[in-house]
Amino acid sequence: xxxxxxxxxxxxxxxxxxxxxxxxxxxxxxxxxxxxxxxxxxxxxxxxxxxxxxxxxxxxxxxxxxxxxxxxxxxxxxxxxxxxxxxxxxxxxxxxxxxxxxxxxxxxxxxxxxxxxxxxxxxxxxxxxxxxxxxxxxxxxxxxxxxxxxxxxxxxxxxxxxxxxxxxxxxxxxxxxxxxxxxxxxxxxxxxxxxxxxxxxxxxxxxxxxxxxxxxxxxxxxxxxxxxxxxxxxxxxxxxxxxxxxxxxxxxxxxxxxxxxxxxxxxxxxxxxxxxxxxxxxxxxxxxxxxxxxx
Amino acid sequence: xxxxxxxxxxxxxxxxxxxxxxxxxxxxxxxxxxxxxxxxxxxxxxxxxxxxxxxxxxxxxxxxxxxxxxxxxxxxxxxxxxxxxxxxxxxxxxxxxxxxxxxxxxxxxxxxxxxxxxxxxxxxxxxxxxxxxxxxxxxxxxxxxxxxxxxxxxxxxxxxxxxxxxxxxxxxxxxxxxxxxxxxxxxxxxxxxxxxxxxxxxxxxxxxxxxxxxxxxxxxxxxxxxxxxxxxxxxxxxxxxxxxxxxxxxxxxxxxxxxxxxxxxxxxxxxxxxxxxxxxxxxxxxxxxxxxxxxxxxxxxxxxxxxxxxxxxxxxxxxxxxxxxxxxxxxxxxxxxxxxxxx
Numbered sequence: 001x002x003x004x005x006x007x008x009x010x011x012x013x014x015x016x017x018x019x020x021x022x023x024x025x026x027x028x029x030x031x032x033x034x035x036x037x038x039x040x041x042x043x044x045x046x047x048x049x050x051x052x053x054x055x056x057x058x059x060x061x062x063x064x065x066x067x068x069x070x071x072x073x074x075x076x077x078x079x080x081x082x083x084x085x086x087x088x089x090x091x092x093x094x095x096x097x098x099x100x101x102x103x104x105x106x107x108x109x110x111x112x113x114x115x116x117x118x119x120x121x122x123x124x125x126x127x128x129x130x131x132x133x134x135x136x137x138x139x140x141x142x143x144x145x146x147x148x149x150x151x152x153x154x155x156x157x158x159x160x161x162x163x164x165x166x167x168x169x170x171x172x173x174x175x176x177x178x179x180x181x182x183x184x185x186x187x188x189x190x191x192x193x194x195x196x197x198x199x200x201x202x203x204x205x206x207x208x209x210x211x212x213x214x215x216x217x218x219x220x221x222x223x224x225x226x227x228x229x230x231x232x233x234x235x236x237x238x239x240x241x242x243x244x245x246x247x248x249x250x251x252x253x254x255x256x257x258x259x260x261x262x263x264x265x266x267x268x269x270x271x272x273x274x275x276x277x278x279x280x281x282x283x284x285x286x287x288x289x290x291x292x293x294x295x
Numbered sequence: 296x297x298x299x300x301x302x303x304x305x306x307x308x309x310x311x312x313x314x315x316x317x318x319x320x321x322x323x324x325x326x327x328x329x330x331x332x333x334x335x336x337x338x339x340x341x342x343x344x345x346x347x348x349x350x351x352x353x354x355x356x357x358x359x360x361x362x363x364x365x366x367x368x369x370x371x372x373x374x375x376x377x378x379x380x381x382x383x384x385x386x387x388x389x390x391x392x393x394x395x396x397x398x399x400x401x402x403x404x405x406x407x408x409x410x411x412x413x414x415x416x417x418x419x420x421x422x423x424x425x426x427x428x429x430x431x432x433x434x435x436x437x438x439x440x441x442x443x444x445x446x447x448x449x450x451x452x453x454x455x456x457x458x459x460x461x462x463x464x465x466x467x468x469x470x471x472x473x474x475x476x477x478x479x480x481x482x483x484x485x486x487x488x489x490x491x492x493x494x495x496x497x498x499x500x501x502x503x504x505x506x507x508x509x510x511x512x513x514x515x516x517x518x519x520x521x522x523x524x525x526x527x528x529x530x531x532x533x534x535x536x537x538x539x540x541x542x543x544x545x546x547x548x549x550x551x552x553x554x555x556x557x558x559x560x561x562x563x564x565x566x567x568x569x570x571x572x573x574x575x576x577x578x579x580x581x582x583x584x585x586x587x588x589x590x591x592x593x594x595x596x597x598x599x600x601x602x603x604x605x606x607x608x609x610x611x612x613x614x615x616x617x618x619x620x621x622x623x624x625x626x627x628x629x630x631x632x633x634x635x636x637x638x
Contacts, residue, residue, distance in 0.1 A: 037401075091582065091586065100401050101400070105537065105541065106581065106586070109579070116572055116574035120571040228530070232412045238405065269420065276410060279409055280413075283406065
């Protein structure tokens with residue numbers, strides 16, 4: 001068996017793939033956090049809860065309504081997006097004039113509520129979600145076996161990230177969004193309805209999180225706590241990358257996923273903490289983050 | 296609150312605190328005091344310096360481990376165990392503070408949360424913490440070699456003394472010139488810097504102080520409950536202390552005490568009845584506090600008292616001007632407390 005650094009090549013590529021899968025989730029989630037923060041100036045602590053909600057909704061779709069994976073990939077983000085819009089109108093919109101910290105506290109409370117409700121309903125143990133028929137099995141790439149579903153997660157996440165980037169950087173709607181991020185009052189003076197854009201941005205951000213959740217359902221166990229474990233790592237990812245650029249969020253997310261995967265292989269003791277250690281090192285040298293601008 | 300009413304409040308609290316073990320279950324009272332001290336330490340940071348540390352449970356939890364370990368394995372007496380825990384928490388606070396104060400606002404919160412989560416995994420994996428089981432069966436031992444702490448009432452008075460010491464210390468810090476600069480940093484950091492103060496140092500010192508006091512609370516809690524577990528260092532505990540402070544009133548003297556008493560009692564009363572829904576209730580309180588009364592209970596009370604005072608003063612002034620020609624004066628009564636009520 002081929003080895004590299006005393007590690008079987010298949011194990012190495014396997015961990016790399018798993019790292020990329022996790023990295024795609026980090027990328028989508030930190031992208032959503034960055035988009036929401038840009039517009040609302042709120043760090044959405046409930047992001048992990050919406051991720052979990054996405055996974056659970058797709059599980060419920062399958063088990064209660066017989067809606068298959070592909071439809072839930074479309075319907076779940078839509079539903080969660082609407083939930084997000086409602087929450088923005090009902091709760092978040094009252095906070096924009098206050099200190100940013102209140103946004104964090106309110107969304108923390110929201111995360112507690114959402115997670116508590118699901119935990120009360122489904123317990124702490126995970127629910128399995130079968131990989132859809134079309135994506136079962138593995139491909140032989142010659143040097144490794146690639147489980148098709150993992151490949152799909154990476155491709156789909158990258159596609160969604162690229163689409164988001166295109167929408168924000170290259171379309172008219174995106175230019176409004178960037179303008180409103182830069183200077184809401186002036187943008188409003190030009191006749192653009194900024195409050196509606198803010199509302200849609202929040203809806204879009206949490207829809208992204210739930211999309212990642214649907215993708216994650218067959219990979220991870222669908223459990224009420226899956227989001228809160230992830231969100232803190234994603235916070236570290238956001239600190240490392242800085243919230244300045246979309247591209248930066250994607251790159252940082254993916255590469256940290258890979259680093260974490262490699263750590264599991266070479267030095268398993270630090271695999272849970274490696275992202276935080278990297279964060280500490282980055283803070284020492286670039287407090288604004290790798291891709292961030294100093295405030 | 297004028298200084299006289301505050302003094303009156305303090306004396307009243309001391310008397311209440313002294314008779315508590317004869318009125319309610321001492322263990323519950325001790326739990327309230329430990330968390331109240333924890334919340335006061337947190338309030339020093341958030342309420343007076345304006346820094347939201349979302350990972351403050353790490354100092355509480357680490358101190359609980361250190362105190363439990365040093366008492367159980369090294370055979371330290373309880374007072375020395377708690378002291379060791381305070382030192383450990385302060386050192387940890389220094390390390391985290393040095394990293395975290397490089398960023399401010401929302402980033403500060405995320406960094407402290409992430410660092411705390413890192414330590415959580417360290418506690419989970421390292422052999423000395425006992426992993427998922429935690430450290431159990433810690434002997435309460437003899438305080439100063441002759442006071443038997445296995446007696447709940449004796450232990451209660453120790454915890455009460457520790458709380459009063461911590462409370463007094465925080466109060467002194469806030470009233471000192473150092474505390475004034477902390478408040479100035481909260482209001483306008485760049486102006487403080489332009490006045491020639493090194494704001495970063497003040498923030499760091501406040502952070503270390505707060506960590507050490509959180510450690511004092513955590514180390515004491517380990518002695519009271521005779522164990523230290525992962526849940527002390529979990530992010531949910533960090534969230535709880537934020538909630539206690541917010542509910543009681545950010546930047547108020549008695550707020551954290553009130554908040555801790557309410558939250559701990561609520562948890563105690565509801566834990567068996569609602570089970571997994573407890574976080575939901577906490578979450579609802581969080582949202583209600585943020586949306587509807589950001590000043591918290593103590594803050595709202597202070598504001599109400601202020602408005603009453605102002606109304607009475609206006610009334611007196613009107614009567615004075617009606618009664619003509621007598622010289623008005625003494626209209627300056629309450630000062631600092633009104634501003635402190637505003638986070």
